Amino acid sequence: MSDIKQKLYDELYLRLALTVEGVQYDVGVFDKLLQQDPSSRKREVCTRDKELVTKKNYNIPYQFLLPYGFLVNLVVDRKSPYKIVEEDGVFSITYFGKWITNITFPKAPLFYSKLTSDGVSMREIAQDQQGGGAKGISVAYSQECSVKDKGKTCLFCVYNGNKGLDKIEEQPAWRTPLQIAETFKEAHKEGYNRLNITGGFIPERRELEYYLDVAETVQEHLEGKDDYVLTACIGAPQEISVINKYKEVGYDNMSFNLEVWGEEYFNVYCPGKVTECAPFDQWVKTVEYAVSTFGKGKIRNNFVAGLQPKEKLFEGLEYLTELGTIPNPDPWIPAIGSTLEGHRSPTIDWHWEVQLKNTALLRKYGRTSTEAFNTGGAHSYPHVMLLIEEEALPVFHEQKEVV
Structure with missing residues (x-):
């Protein structure tokens, strides 16, 4: 390993430690x-x-x-x-x-200081995601998930309450398609070219209608431009063929957050995803269908790394990368407001081994940093670690110029 690559990995390890330990x-x-x-x-x-x-x-x-x-x-x-x-x-x-x-501290993007046409701050609509020369935004369209009333919230999730904590700022309960489109239009002027849409489950599973409306409204606001990608993060639909509609309306990528691998773990940690969507095997079939529809490198699967043994997680990472998806095993942070509040995440070295394994699998099956950005965002571990392996970060060019 070159000196510069080792230094980058050392710094990325520190970043992981600062996430796990706070x-x-x-x-x-x-x-x-x-x-x-x-x-x-x-x-x-x-x-x-x-x-x-x-x-x-x-x-x-x-x-x-x-x-x-x-x-x-x-x-x-x-x-x-x-x-x-x-x-x-x-x-x-x-x-x-x-x-x-x-x-150091980066300056906030300009769109953070702007308002939507109905007077809502755009920083309350979208989250800035940038890194490695890439820029994207992510929108969590709601502040709650419909499984709350059924007592089926995922055990690691903080969506459905903060147990009496002070609210830092009042936030809109719902981000409308118009608010999202206006925000992305302003962000796009600053070079942001990826929009990720995610959120809790919508009551009565009406997310298809909402997601299609978002895509159409974004296209209206960025009329004539085709230099951006749209990612939809959804639950497994009852009818798999509706995945086709997401592609038809303009989504470039999709995400199905499995969170853990294996039916026994899925049933325990994600009870609402079972009752509101489908059993674990149906989620996997949905991912398989989505890959066949969108193509390899177009599907993301988020995992909450630390909720199950490494070997079981690795089994899922291997299966999904061979299939053609881009798994993103984010370190579990047992934050206040979740059912698992007060628990401990595994060690930094445990999480680091997961990231190294995932990156090795992504490279083995031909995935790229561009695909990782398009599906998972600019500073996800798959994105930045593939950038290092591809020697695509600016520091590599600087080194070559010096030599």
């Missing part, structure tokens, strides 16, 4: 920074620490940059060995008080 900070350390760029203030809770989550002391940026450009979304934990500190305007990460590296 970071701590002193209250007020970001105040001056956020006065200069108010739009970069984090608006969603992602923490294991209730005492940190108040309107007073949750005044933090939504992400920061490591030296080689890897973006880190802040997961806060007062007990973490990692800490963000500031001295003379310079921010850095320490580990048990020992300096590790300096960090």
Whole structure:
């Protein structure tokens, strides 16, 4: 492995550690920074620490940059060995008080400071996702999932409540197709060319109607432009053939978040996905049909890595990558508001082994960083790790120029 590739992997390992372990900070350390760029203030809770989550002391940026450009979304934990500190305007990460590296903070995109035609802040509509020279946005269209009333919420999910935590900001309960289209149009002006649509299940499984409306409205607002990709994240439909309609209306990619591999795990962790959608084997058949419809490299499968033994997860990753999908095993964060609040995710090394295995499988079956971006976003682990393996990051070109 080349020196630069090793340094990139070392920094990506640190990024993983900062996600799994979280970071701590002193209250007020970001105040001056956020006065200069108010739009970069984090608006969603992602923490294991209730005492940190108040309107007073949750005044933090939504992400920061490591030296080689890897973006880190802040997961806060007062007990973490990692800490963000500031001295003379310079921010850095320490580990048990020992300096590790300096960090910087990207400016929020311009669309974050704009409003939709009905007066809603666009930063409340879409989440900025960029990295490795690629830019995309993701929209979670609702704040709740319809399985809540049936007591079938996925055990790891925080969609259906925050157990009395302070709301950082009031957010719209529903993102309309018009709001999404207007936001994406503004983001597109800044070079954002991917739109991911996801969310909880819609009552009475009416998501097809909603997703088709979103695609048509986006196309109307970006009339004459074809330099963007649309990804729809849905549950397994009762009639598999409706997958064709998503392609016909203009979606380029689809995602079916299996979360775990195997019927026994799926039934325990995702009871609502069984009752509202279909049994596990039907989800797998849906993925197989989607690959045959959209093609290889066009389907994403998110996993919550850490809920089951590695060997079982690896079984699923192997099956799906050979099939032609792009699995994305994100580290499990047992955040406040989920049924599994208070549990512990596996070790950093455990999660790192999962990422290395997934990347090796993606390369084995011919998947690319472009496909990983189109299906999973700009700073997903499949995207950035394939960029490293393809030596497609700017730092590789800089090295060659120096030589």
